[in-house]
Amino acid sequence: MAQTSVSIRMDADLKRQFDEFCSEIGMTMTTAFCVFAKTAVRERKIPFEISAERSSDPFYSAENMALLRASIAQMEATGGTIHEVDVDG
Structure with missing residues (x-):
């Protein structure tokens, strides 16, 4: 799959905070935006x-955070498929 770059502008403080948030949940900002877009x-x-x-x-x-990090790595490596998770089952 061909890839392209996307450039966005945002407040520097917001970028720093979002980068910290993404790090806390185990993903990069690029991954977060790609998950959102898909x-x-x-x-x-x-x-x-x-x-x-x-x-x-x-x-x-x-x-759960370890599972998410592993899933993100697999998705980034293979292009992956998104599945819904049944948290009650």
Whole structure:
């Protein structure tokens, strides 16, 4: 798949904060924007609530973060396929 560069402008402080946030959740800014773009195109809407709340959310558990990092690495390496996750099952 051919790749291209996208250039965006944003406030320097916002960029720093977003870079720190991406690092905290185990992805690069490029990966975050690609995940957003692929999901928005597939669902034809902004597909998720944007939040930095970390209080007791199990999403941020060490186990889940490791799984996400492995999934992101696999997707970046192979082009991957996005699947929904059943957290109750």
